[in-house]
Amino acid sequence: xxxxxxxxxxxxxxxxxxxxxxxxxxxxxxxxxxxxxxxxxxxxxxxxxxxxxxxxxxxxxxxxxxxxxxxxxxxxxxxxxxxxxxxxxxxxxxxxxxxxxxxxxxxxxxxxxxxxxxxxxxxxxxxxxxxxxxxxxxxxxxxxxxxxxxxxxxxxxxxxxxxxxxxxxxxxxxxxxxxxxxxxxxxxxxxxxxxxxxxxxxxxxxxxxxxxxxxxxxxxxxxxxxxxxxxxxxxxxxxxxxxxxxxxxxxxxxxxxxxxxxxxxxxxxxxxxxxxxxxxxxxxxxxxxxxxxxxxxxxxxxxxxxxxxxxxxxxxxxxxxxxxxxxxxxxxxxxxxxxxxxxxxxxxxxxxxxxxxxxxxxxxxxxxxxxxxxxxxxxxxxxxxxxxxxxxxxxxxxxxxxxxxxxxxxxxxxxxxxxxxxxxxxxxxxxxxxxxxxxxxxxxxxxxxxxxxxxxxxxxxxxxxxxxxxxxxxxxx
RNA sequence: CGGGGUGUAGCGCAGUUGGAAGCGCGCUGCGUUUGGGACGCAGAGGUCGGCGGUUCAAGUCCGCCCACCCCGACCA
Numbered sequence: 399x400x401x402x403x404x405x406x407x408x409x410x411x412x413x414x415x416x417x418x419x420x421x422x423x424x425x426x427x428x429x430x431x432x433x434x435x436x437x438x439x440x441x442x443x444x445x446x447x448x449x450x451x452x453x454x455x456x457x458x459x460x461x462x463x464x465x466x467x468x469x470x471x472x473x474x475x476x477x478x479x480x481x482x483x484x485x486x487x488x489x490x491x492x493x494x495x496x497x498x499x500x501x502x503x504x505x506x507x508x509x510x511x512x513x514x515x516x517x518x519x520x521x522x523x524x525x526x527x528x529x530x531x532x533x534x535x536x537x538x539x540x541x542x543x544x545x546x547x548x549x550x551x552x553x554x555x556x557x558x559x560x561x562x563x564x565x566x567x568x569x570x571x572x573x574x575x576x577x578x579x580x581x582x583x584x585x586x587x588x589x590x591x592x593x594x595x596x597x598x599x600x601x602x603x604x605x606x607x608x609x610x611x612x613x614x615x616x617x618x619x620x621x622x623x624x625x626x627x628x629x630x631x632x633x634x635x636x637x638x639x640x641x642x643x644x645x646x647x648x649x650x651x652x653x654x655x656x657x658x659x660x661x662x663x664x665x666x667x668x669x670x671x672x673x674x675x676x677x678x679x680x681x682x683x684x685x686x687x688x689x690x691x692x693x694x695x696x697x698x699x700x701x702x703x704x705x706x707x708x709x710x711x712x713x714x715x716x717x718x719x720x721x722x723x724x725x726x727x728x729x730x731x732x733x734x735x736x737x738x739x740x741x742x743x744x745x746x747x748x749x750x751x752x753x754x755x756x757x758x759x760x761x762x763x764x765x766x767x768x769x770x771x772x773x774x775x776x777x778x779x780x781x782x783x784x785x786x787x788x789x790x791x792x793x794x795x796x797x798x799x800x801x802x803x804x805x806x807x808x809x810x811x812x813x814x815x816x817x818x819x820x821x822x823x824x825x826x827x828x829x830x831x832x833x834x835x836x837x838x839x840x841x842x843x844x845x846x847x848x849x850x851x852x853x854x855x856x857x858x859x860x861x862x863x864x865x866x867x868x869x870x871x872x873x874x875x
Numbered sequence: 876c877g878g879g880g881u882g883u884a885g886c887g888c889a890g891u892u893g894g895a896a897g898c899g900c901g902c903u904g905c906g907u908u909u910g911g912g913a914c915g916c917a918g919a920g921g922u923c924g925g926c927g928g929u930u931c932a933a934g935u936c937c938g939c940c941c942a943c944c945c946c947g948a949c950c951a
């Protein structure tokens with residue numbers, strides 16, 4: 399399975415990415431163009447992502463529910479901007495039960511409309527608010543160009559949909575969930591992100607405004623890794639989501655939505671992966687520690703396997719895998735598990751059994767430098783400490799990489815050069831014309847207007863107009 | 876949808892002027908191996924992407940179609 403050498407990132411980042419997914423057995427191409435099968439190892443990673451997020455959603459008062467896959471076509475048409483944004487990429491069902499349907503059904507590209515419809519039924523009084531619901535679901539968007547995890551016709555995600563009494567509560571929720579994503583990305587996935595607002599052209603179709611967490615991949619391209627939208631009263635008005643306030647006045651709700659998808663797996667691969675394969679953050683890794691037994695004959699095999707049982711017991715609190723395949727050599731297994739990004743590897747051989755020791759190797763430090771011989775007695779403590787250290791190191795390394803590839807661009811020439819080697823951070827007058835010119839000339843788009851602004855003012859990198867707004871520009875996935 | 880590329884065993888590929896479908900890896904069995912990608916022997920595995928044409932004869936030549944990948948326009 400992993401017998402062949404991996405293309406290096408420098409040779410061809412795209413090939414490297416595609417190969418790593420197949421060799422690490424995360425996913426495979428499905429027989430339908432643009433669709434993928436997420437294999438057990440990839441899905442296990444997704445499950446850990448789900449757990450980490452779901453815990454945070456529950457902690458912030460949200461409940462899970464499930465809404466239908468099919469949405470009446472007419473629902474999509476109720477919000478003007480929304481239908482314009484999504485109609486080119488809708489999958490439409492026209493037949494069912496052998497007959498043509500009276501009204502075509504769209505396969506949900508996102509669920510604002512059908513959830514809005516339900517909310518209008520459920521919400522009658524200010525006492526019903528806020529409504530805080532999330533769903534874990536698959537959605538379909540008919541994309542032109544697809545890539546495993548990053549853009550497939552069908553993808554898995556969670557979409558939160560909330561309804562509030564006031565504009566400020568909705569804004570508060572939108573930001574709260576963005577920061578949940580930020581916390582998750584940084585502390586679970588070890589991916590540094592920049593939080594900010596999307597430009598008018600980049601925002602969600604139908605939103606008042608959108609917030610994003612933007613991450614830099616190993617090739618310096620940007621990846622929008624999670625988004626949170628303040629929908630204002632747009633959907634409330636389109637779907638008649640109204641409530642009676644304390645003064646018996648009929649009011650429209652303020653709604654939000656926020657989502658993070660299996661695309662995030664792509665972010666993990668492209669942020670941490672190296673030329674040996676995947677590198678997974680310990681907190682999300684399906685397997686945190688792999689044990690590779692080494693022996694030369696039957697007697698040694700018995701002794702070693704007995705010893706590994708002790709190791710398994712000592713590491714009961716971790717996600718551990720014993721690789722007791724008899725037909726593979728240790729060398730093969732080392733490479734195999736490195737390809738799969740397992741954070742720690744423990745080697746147990748006759749020498750270790752004799753001395754009551756172990757060899758422990760960390761995935762993020764290649765070769766001998768990452769290897770260490772430890773006493774069995776210190777094992778549990780050591781593994782625990784190393785996993786924490788690897789988690790921190792990955793974040794530190796990714797942050798250093800990102801920061802060294804962001805350039806303050808004062809002039810348009812600066813910006814053009816910057817987006818060829820990383821991201822540009824520049825003053826921008828917020829006009830669509832200047833934004834469009836940058837995209838036209840460089841293929842880079844505005845990634846976000848970050849929350850952290852220095853309050854100073856300068857001139858727009860394109861038109862020279864005075865502004866106090868700075869934004870990130872980068873080529874993006 | 877525009878540009879480029881590729882379709883031959885599970886994967887990667889070779890296949891000469893048209894003349895009996897091959898190689899490496901993987902897979903199965905047996906044996907020897909195992910501290911950084913082991914080895915021997917014996918096997919299994921094919922509608923050469925599809926349709927049509929030329930020819931005594933097509934993986935190979937011609938036409939059409941399809942699929943997938945990569946680069947653009949669009950997007951999580």
